[in-house]
Amino acid sequence: MYYSDEIIEEVRSRNDIVDVVGQYVHLQKKGSNYFGLCPFHNEKSGSFSVSAHKQMFYCFGCGAGGNVITFLMKYDNLTFQEAVKELAERAGIKLPEQDDSPAAKAARDKKQILYDINKEAAKYYYYQLRGKTGQKGMEYFRSRKLTDETMQHFGLGYANITSDDLTKHLKKLGYTDGQIIEAGLASHDDKMGTHDKFWNRVMFPIQDASQKVIGFGGRVMGDGKPKYLNSPETPIFDKSRNLFGLNYAKNSRAGYMIICEGYMDVIAMHQAGFNMAVASLGTAFTTGQAMILKRYTDEVILSYDSDEAGTKAALRGIGILKEAGLKGKVLDLRPYKDPDEFIKNEGREAFEERIKNAENTFFFEVRVLQSQHDMSDPQSKTEFHRKLAMKLCEFEEALERENYIEAVAARYNIAVDDLRRLVSSVASQGGLVRKVERPKSGIQQKRTPEDGAKKNQRLLLTWLTDEPQLFPKVTRWITPEDFSDDLYRNVAKELFQGMESGNFSPAAILDRFTDEDEHRQVAEMFNTNLIEIETREQRKKAFRDIIYGVKAAGYDRLKKELKPDDPDFLTKTIQGKKELEKLSHADIMPDD
Structure with a gap:
């Protein structure tokens, strides 16, 4: 659809960029501009700038920049026309009727073809699981205690052991090799020609928030590598900006979301009635995913594996939640490894109790810190107390800091006055001084x-x-x-x-x-x-x-x-x- 410059200008001028971006990014005013964490790359200091005067955004870290239309295009993976339409609806502007000429329709439908291909693939995998060739996949899901209703709800499927079944099926429907490859469902090489990306795997369709299938995760049957394989990034699938299960979890009325590591964790939790669970897509939890969650909730519970890797992931996730302005808690699953294992062994009620008692992120960090020190050794214990005081210095608000000092003193049997003096001592050495630096890209290049x-x-x-x-x-x-x-x-x-x-x-x-x-x-x-x-x-x-x-x-x-x-x-x-x-x-x- 072609929109005139006048229409585009009206849409842009009626959508203040600070208001629009502020729905996705936690912004704070600094001088004449607003700053926050860039939603387009992971960072710890806010280098993402929004100017009300210029009606522009710019990231001093990754170089992303543009106006309110560009922001929506990049953030939600929209076309120019889609972004204009969404902003027009937001501002109550009626757009001209859609151009239905063949050329305009072809351009508009390019992404739709990829959605259609993924939808057909999901249907194909779904029926393969329930046929004779899918017996191995069905046995796997049965061993994981999934019901028929759950398998249907999540559209679970199976990719046959042969390497070109799906490609042949999609080509019969009229799709070309190039389109199937662009959808992330096939690869091409001189030896095998165009062949399936997924085979001999149980399949997990990945849907966006509007229920469209945008990609797949596949777990191999047997000892093949990699154990889990995800769709590559495509024009409709960005791993860092989507979450598995969000299409259902967004409608949960729990008041919080639970983020865990794997597809099976999400599915097991939903089957047990915890429909607020989501998972990242084969990648570490990202700032972009945190900002997506922020659209639906202000509290996130981290439910990672209870091993060392899970603990590291939780610590990293806590930082991301803080940066996104989200309240966070950590689920203690010990002695079990993950939510799926916990629910199978202890049941729904016990898991619900763990959620109610989810740990404050500060105390989780302190517990991990304590585990790294020998509390029977005076020197190591003193070092732990000093690090504890440094963490307490992170609270900028005096009242909040005092509340935590009292709680920590009670929990770790430290005289509250002694802890308060230690915090003051650390603060006087710079613990409460936040150095403000100009955002840097981190990339040094030769200047000509x-x-x-x-x-x-x-x-x-x-x-x-x-x-x-x-x-x-x-x-x-x-x-x-x-x-x-x-x-x-x-x-x-x-x-x-x-x-x-x-x-x-x-x-x-x-x-x-x-x-x-x-x-x-x-x-x-x-x-x-x-x-x-x-x-x-x-x-x-x-x-x-x-x-x-x-x-x-x-x-x-x-x-x-x-x-x-x-x-x-x-x-x-x-x-x-x-x-x-x-x-x-x-x-x-x-x-x-």
């Missing part, structure tokens, strides 16, 4: 002269969008032609024209650039800031240096593009050099 020139241009474009009143001072020296390459010049032209007419919008400019890499670069152009400008003198010097840097880069480009036999070669070269000399002696003031 061209990189420096482009950085000056990005700094200038960002400065202009932050302080448009500087535009007349900039245009006294700089034109769009001074920018170094086509992309930068095109952005500068758009911005300068908008500022001349008094109607500029960085978010609107972004929509002119649909290529993903260009879109990212343009977002960066409006989100490049100088690290430290504290005094008026520093501001003046930075402004002058940036103006000169942009002009010098433009002059260098001009010299490279002009040929000696060009009739204007000498004139333009001399003129450019004079302008640079004049600029080098000019007193350029951003504030006067």
Whole structure:
């Protein structure tokens, strides 16, 4: 569906980016912008910035950036048209009727084909499990005490031991090799041709929150490797942004969600009546998954295996929940390994009791910390107490910190005044001091002269969008032609024209650039800031240096593009050099 620029602008302007992003990311205002943890990569410090003034987001860590439409496209894996439609509905805007021309329909249905292929595959696996060839798979599920109703509820299936059954079936339905491969259900090589990705495995269909099958998990029958195999990432399947069982758990009214490790844990819990259980998809729990959970609840109980690996996963999960602004607890499954094993041995009521007594995440961390110290040795015990005091320093609110000091003192038989003094001592050494650092990407790259020139241009474009009143001072020296390459010049032209007419919008400019890499670069152009400008003198010097840097880069480009036999070669070269000399002696003031 084609939407006019006017419609797109109305949809964008009626959806404040801070409000929209705030539904998915926990944002805190710092200065004129809002910051939070980037939903597009795992991080511990908030490098994800949202600007109400520019109506843009930008991550200083991974470089993701864009406007409110781009955010929804990237976050929910939507097409441009799908994102516009969702935002229009949110703002109560009626969109034009859908374009049903063959070309428009073909483009719109490209993702739908992948959904359809996965749906047909799920049906095929489902019937294979219940046929003669699926006996091995059925025996496995029976051994795990699953009922027919549960197997039907989750659409469980079986992939035959032959390696091309599904591919043949889907091709009979009219799908091409390329489409089947793109859906993540087949591979191709010279020896075997196009062949099934899954075979000799019990199959777990993975559905998104709207009940569409987007991928599969498969457990091998026997001793084959890998034990569990998941669909590869496809245009409709992003492992880090989906959760197994969420399509059912989202409707739970428990008031909390339980996240565990495997498909069978989720299925066993749902069968026992705990329909709030979900699992990550063959990957570690991610910030993106935490933010998905936040749409449905504000409390998450971690239910990982009780072995060392499970403990590490729980500790990591606690950090992710904190970063996402979610309350967390940890389920103690000892002496059993996982929820499935616990329920089989102890039953539903005992498991429900464990949920009621789920451990506060702070005390879980402290219990793990204590297990790493010999409490019979005075030196080791003292070291544990000091680390305990350091953890108590993490509570920024005085009242909350005091409540935990009293609770910890009672639990570990420490005199409360002694613990309070130890916490104060640690705090005085920096335990309560949170150093605020500028977000970093963590990636160090060699800088070239061209990189420096482009950085000056990005700094200038960002400065202009932050302080448009500087535009007349900039245009006294700089034109769009001074920018170094086509992309930068095109952005500068758009911005300068908008500022001349008094109607500029960085978010609107972004929509002119649909290529993903260009879109990212343009977002960066409006989100490049100088690290430290504290005094008026520093501001003046930075402004002058940036103006000169942009002009010098433009002059260098001009010299490279002009040929000696060009009739204007000498004139333009001399003129450019004079302008640079004049600029080098000019007193350029951003504030006067």
